[in-house]
Amino acid sequence: MRIFFSFLLLVAVTFVSQAQSKLSIRGTVKDTTNLPLDYTSVLLLSPTDSALVAYTLTNKEGEYQFKNVDRQPLLIKATYMGYIPFQKELNLPESDEMEVEDIYLTPILQELYEVVVKAAKAPLMMRGDTLEYDASKFKVPPGATLEDLLRRLPGIQIDVDGNIVAQGQQVQKVTVDGRRFFGGNTKMATQNLNAESISKLQLFDDKSEQSKLTGVEDGVKEKTLNVELKEEAKKGGFGKISAAGGTDGRWTANASFNKFDKVNQFSIIGYG
Known part of the structure; x- marks a missing residue:
């Protein structure tokens, strides 16, 4: 009986641990005048290599939400065209719900825009x-x-x-x-x-x-x-070729060649 009870306790602990390994994260993005920014790109990234973990866009109220996120170290990043990107590391709660403090994005001067974009380039963003x-x-x-x-x-x-x-x-x-x-x-x-x-x-x-x-x-x-x-693909051509063989002398191959420039669009595709 004691062994059976211990087994049930272990199963219960395992179930609770797995349930708490998932997170729901929500928050709001605004500008410096406290107005919500809709269609802002909000990303969850791995701090070690900036690998993309999850992505969403804010709604008309500037709100975003991530569901069923694996519990792991996370960075949150918000990007919106014409604003300085925001990024910080999240301090994860013990519970499975997290409300992130409001994120405020600062407008950027036009002459500095390209510099900031190159320095903090996001894997995806909204442009209009x-x-x-x-x-x-x-x-x-x-x-x-x-x-x-x-x-x-x-x-x-x-x-x-x-x-x-x-x-x-x-x-x-x-x-x-x-x-x-x-x-x-x-x-x-x-x-x-x-x-x-x-x-x-x-x-x-x-x-x-x-x-x-x-x-x-x-x-x-x-x-x-x-x-x-x-740009280098526009200046010349590019393509690929592949082949595979099997039993009884069976084989297959395919090849393609593409050339694009400002005037012409040229492609050849063959199968065998």
Whole structure:
């Protein structure tokens, strides 16, 4: 009986420990005039290597919330275009709920903006209505594709059919430096563009093609992902080649070559 009781006690302690290993963190971001800042990027980072743990955006009241966060040392960072980024280490409570003190962001002088951005560059931030990811902050293995990179971005998933799902909506259009890639074939873009050639990824709601042609707003928005290439990728070409063999003389191979500049967009993709 004593052994059975001890076992139940151990199970109970283990359950409580696991339950307390998750945190719910909430707070509010404001400017120096005490007005809430909506669509502020709020990030939880690892203090050791600044690896991204979780990400969210504030609502219209400037409020943010993280749920089911693993209990570990954490930095909180808030970034908003035109304001000095804020960052501090969190002192985690013993409970599973944490209310962070209000975060106040200070407007930055225009002439100092670029200096501050370069010194405290965040892996992602809001620029107006556009969510922008810095591709260099998300590590992928050599030879990785755009699809491999997208799988590492918070807020973006690749479904079983290879479609891009962002913020709960399917991405309908992929552009490269603002121009459609393969007529808007999203899978062709994600599976054949090299991750190492990408500088930034921008996610936004674009006008419909009909609205652009007529100049009349029809209320239809297309979830769009724009891929911004590195300068060296624009100057030359880039591509990949892979092959695999099996039994009975079976083999498969595929190759792609892409060249983009300010005037032309050229891609060759082959399978065998």
